[in-house]
Amino acid sequence: MTTNRSASELAFATSLSTASRKMQTTFDGLLRQKGLTLARARALLHIARNPGVNQSELAKFLVIESPTLVRLLDAMENQGFILRSAVEGDRRAKQLSLTESAQGELRQVEELSQIIGAFMLRGVDEEDLAVATRVLRHVFENIEAAMDGHDAS
């Protein structure tokens, strides 16, 4: 037992990055025929639930930087999934909404998300899942805190 701490840390870091990529590529593969990806589906679902949201709010929710979102939305706009429209009272901002065609796909995207989520975590009990999620958040916060001096929010 009593494995070396630093070996445990390495194992964790490795598992973290491989599991994350695996999740993404699986999602991407399954959503592909719809012209969607994991990132696009997430954006789609948030816009559906928060119509009129603007880009910076969406970026904050998705925890991505705004240039990343700009490109994501450019693609989704070209695909005819979303609309960017003017916000009255602030000419810098744009509010986001789904096109009708995207709304038609919504239900299926939601179902698929649930199915993949359940599938990927099949055999993981509730308690372990909670622990894992807590550890992941802890990691995020440790790093976030360390970056404080550099990027004061």
Add this chain to the structure above:
Amino acid sequence: MTTNRSASELAFATSLSTASRKMQTTFDGLLRQKGLTLARARALLHIARNPGVNQSELAKFLVIESPTLVRLLDAMENQGFILRSAVEGDRRAKQLSLTESAQGELRQVEELSQIIGAFMLRGVDEEDLAVATRVLRHVFENIEAAMDGHDAS
């Protein structure tokens, strides 16, 4: 308590991808002045410990596809970190080794990796870390198993 399972799954998925990205960008930021990134550092360390390893073995170890590795190595070769040389007995393969200058950096890269690992997991106890790692592996295996028909190894 008794939160909805599917909400827990979503929380996990979100934390997984944000923690993974955060880890990567932190690493990248700290290694940047050396011309390295997390991906490059991983490759570097594995080559250091397994001199003469070839590209497919390294790709398998890093759990990335070979085109991803090809580009990574192209960059590292241009930077003067690694060498690709002929393997006697198999003209398809190339064996990898570090340049002297890369060997000089090794120690610092190893130390930095340990420091970041320890830092990121500060405040996470051994048991929770083990559970989290186990869950991440479980996720990976669930997906891997599902993809069996498509990609028989």
Add this chain to the structure above:
DNA sequence: TGCGAGTAATTAGCATGCTATGTAATTTCC
């Protein structure tokens, strides 16, 4: 009123991941 600070979105450029495909060399097996 008007200037400076801050905010929303964008563009440019780099790094890493993937799939699909191609080329050359090796191995398998009739």
Add this chain to the structure above:
DNA sequence: GGAAATTACATAGCATGCTAATTACTCGCA
């Protein structure tokens, strides 16, 4: 021995992430 399958590496093209820097606009305050 030679065709077919497999393996090793590479190329092309797409998707997503980041940082740095720009543009346009809004807000606060002297």
